[in-house]
Amino acid sequence: MTFDFQTWMRAVWTSIMEPSDSARKVIDMNIPRDALWMGLALVAVVNVILVVLLQMISPAPVAFQEQGFALSPFGFVAIIGVFLALFVFGVFYAGKIMGGQGSLQGTLAIIVWFQSISLTLEAIQVVLVLISPAIGSIFGLLSLGALIWCFVNFINVLHGFKNLGKAMVAIVLALIGTALISGIVLAVLGVGPTGGMA
Incomplete structure (x- = not known):
């Protein structure tokens, strides 16, 4: 099976247009849990790289920069990594509270795949910002809407809910x-918005 850029983009497009079917396929793949945790760590690192690139080509307003939100790359990785790891358990247990049937491994697979889709769209946005910041901003808004729709459907399938409303409540x-x-864990680790982890 060949796996190239076109195949990847087709998979991303299918996940956005047919999120329910894509979620079922991802869960049915039964990817080993260790591989999924490694995938989660990888998307956290790639996320940081894209955030740094976006900051470089589209800097935040001066007023925002003066608030001391600068973080080292390690600080960004810590924040994103901790949040994603805890979010996996959050989605799993929130779904259980709502009567969902999803497994922890299935939840992990869904989160990793969703993050892969999100990072792909973010990478496209970086390219578009280089061409035209306005087009990049519009694409970012459209991507956000597509990602929300995608994720709600993913969680709906994961937990076997019968309506999207239940999935949205579980996500919230x-x-x-x-x-x-995450706030408590990061505070214990000494990672914050005023300097982060050196």
């Missing part, structure tokens, strides 16, 4: 729980 619960616990 997961986000709230993950944000709270």
